[in-house]
Amino acid sequence: MxxxxxxxxxxxxxxxxxxxxxxxxxxxxxxxxxxDALLAKIGEYDGLxxxxxxxxxxxxxEAATNLKxxxxxxxxxxxxxxxxxxxxxxxxxxxxFGNSITTAEHAIAMMxxxxxxxxxxxxxxxxxxxxxxxxxxVELTNKxxxxxxxxxxxxxxxxxxxxxxxKVVAYDxxxxxxxxxxxxxxxxxLDELLGRSDFITLHVPKTEATAGxxxxxxxxxxxxxxxxxxCARGGLVDEEALAEALKSxxxxxxxxxxFAVEPATDSPLFNLPNVVVTxxxxxxxxxxQENVAIQVAEQLSDYLNNGAVSNAINMPSITAEEAPILxxxxxxxxxxxxxxGQLTDEPITEINIVYDGGVAEMNTKALASAAIxxxxxxxxxxxxxVSAPVIAQDRGIKVSNTTQAKSGVFDSYIKLTVKTAERxxxxxxxxxxxxxxxxxxxxxINIDAEVGAHMLYTTNNDAPGIIGTLGQTMGANDVNxxxxxxxxxxxxxDAIALLYLDDTPNQEALDALKETGMFKTVSALKFEM
Numbered sequence: 001m002x003x004x005x006x007x008x009x010x011x012x013x014x015x016x017x018x019x020x021x022x023x024x025x026x027x028x029x030x031x032x033x034x035x036d037a038l039l040a041k042i043g044e045y046d047g048l049x050x051x052x053x054x055x056x057x058x059x060x061x062e063a064a065t066n067l068k069x070x071x072x073x074x075x076x077x078x079x080x081x082x083x084x085x086x087x088x089x090x091x092x093x094x095x096x097f098g099n100s101i102t103t104a105e106h107a108i109a110m111m112x113x114x115x116x117x118x119x120x121x122x123x124x125x126x127x128x129x130x131x132x133x134x135x136x137x138v139e140l141t142n143k144x145x146x147x148x149x150x151x152x153x154x155x156x157x158x159x160x161x162x163x164x165x166x167k168v169v170a171y172d173x174x175x176x177x178x179x180x181x182x183x184x185x186x187x188x189x190l191d192e193l194l195g196r197s198d199f200i201t202l203h204v205p206k207t208e209a210t211a212g213x214x215x216x217x218x219x220x221x222x223x224x225x226x227x228x229x230x231c232a233r234g235g236l237v238d239e240e241a242l243a244e245a246l247k248s249x250x251x252x253x254x255x256x257x258x259f260a261v262e263p264a265t266d267s268p269l270f271n272l273p274n275v276v277v278t279x280x281x282x283x284x285x286x287x288x289q290e291n292v293a294i295q296v297a298e299q300l301s302d303y304l305n306n307g308a309v310s311n312a313i314n315m316p317s318i319t320a321e322e323a324p325i326l327x328x329x330x331x332x333x334x335x336x337x338x339x340x341g342q343l344t345d346e347p348i349t350e351i352n353i354v355y356d357g358g359v360a361e362m363n364t365k366a367l368a369s370a371a372i373x374x375x376x377x378x379x380x381x382x383x384x385x386v387s388a389p390v391i392a393q394d395r396g397i398k399v400s401n402t403t404q405a406k407s408g409v410f411d412s413y414i415k416l417t418v419k420t421a422e423r424x425x426x427x428x429x430x431x432x433x434x435x436x437x438x439x440x441x442x443x444x445i446n447i448d449a450e451v452g453a454h455m456l457y458t459t460n461n462d463a464p465g466i467i468g469t470l471g472q473t474m475g476a477n478d479v480n481x482x483x484x485x486x487x488x489x490x491x492x493x494d495a496i497a498l499l500y501l502d503d504t505p506n507q508e509a510l511d512a513l514k515e516t517g518m519f520k521t522v523s524a525l526k527f528e529m
Contacts, residue, residue: 146197154203179396339375
């Protein structure tokens with residue numbers, strides 16, 4: 001009988017689901033806060049069900065000799081060491097859609113609170129002051145809401161805001177014009193959103209691209225009297241810069257549920273007038289907590305009893321029988337998607353995938369999910385193989401899959417084409433007999449490139465000196481080249497170079513290449529190996 005430990009607070013209904021499915025479950029909702037006690041017990045269990053209190057560290061995973069799966073009741077897995085889990089063969093699942101409505105409603109509630117200064121007015125009235133003239137608010141009707149991030153939660157916020165008769169403008173690198181029309185919002189670039197909005201609300205993950213995106217410079221582009229709501233992730237907003245803007249009066253108010261450092265016992269935003277703060281309550285409703293708890297119990301039970309994988313962060317949803325053959329092609333599909341996703345800044349309208357030869361007989365649904373996830377993870381690392389197709393559909397991205405008989409020199413290959421309003425970008429790859437993915441064609445140019453964790457991609461006109469410039473520039477910046485692949489359409493035509501590096505090239509190296517004037521494109525790429 002499989003054995004599961006519930007080390008955080010889950011509902012009794014969820015615990016009963018384990019029992020009903022024949023799972024031996026230990027419900028110890030405070031154990032996750034005691035890392036030493038948890039470390040001593042974890043070796044007994046096949047599954048671990050958690051919320052945010054339990055920290056699944058590398059040390060804990062090393063001690064979890066029987067652990068097969070971790071289930072996080074909620075979307076965020078910041079408290080799980082994903083690399084260590086993968087290394088130790090532990091599947092990590094989450095429940096990505098169970099608390100979307102609750103989080104969106106909290107953002108709307110925070111917007112109302114800061115618009116009408118409700119917390120301060122309540123505190124004043126409790127004190128018997130009756131300061132009616134002090135708390136002059138603003139209406140939401142006819143105001144412009146700037147939506148940064150139009151995914152699952154953002155789209156719900158947009159719907160609620162439109163119901164309040166607000167005008168909604170949205171910025172999202174993946175938002176297409178068609179999807180924007182379906183949502184009833186106006187698609188804009190970030191600078192335009194900053195300048196037009198009366199309220200701004202954020203609904204994006206924290207990544208290298210989004211960290212600190214609301215900076216002092218961004219705030220300076222906003223209209224005087226702007227009000228900012230963040231119920232997404234801490235660190236998206238420069239709290240020091242926002243505090244200064246609040247003190248100066250340029251920003252009229254802010255409502256924050258998340259902070260750069262949590263638990264937040266101190267923040268530049270604390271004790272400022274018309275700043276509403278809550279302790280990360282976005283998903284804290286009884287309905288949401290019940291939904292995600294039930295989902296995680298069902299997912300873990302299904303995996304431990306039947307081997308079914310749902311909402312996995314670090315493993316494709318494939319059967320045990322398929323894994324040995326399909327696994328390398330899943331990794332190839334992810335790499336193809338990651339290549340295209342990292343090079344695409346415009347909103348994506350279509351993703352086309354062609355499966356040629358033997359791979360056409362495999363589980364192409366899993367392969368498509370892997371490819372789509374690879375594309376979208378460049379902007380949103382929270383996307384996984386299960387959620388990627390749903391998110392793509394929600395954003396109006398058309399996905400097509402084509403299978404065909406062997407048509408070239410390779411027994412099997414996958415070709416991925418990503419289309420935007422401006423261009424189409426195509427890349428193809430295969431898996432060699434060693435089980436390692438290879439890129440075999442980019443922009444219609446045939447190559448044979450091994451995939452590495454750190455790569456450099458350049459495009460140029462075929463001309464002498466390219467190899468020397470690339471080698472010399474990488475060497476001057478202490479970056480070692482492990483492999484070097486070139487390709488061209490014809491003598492003097494379009495050419496590409498793909499370098500497999502030991503480390504990520506620094507910005508100085510990239511700038512130096514651009515300054516030569518020899519390259520049309522210079523892009524550093526990263527791949528999960």
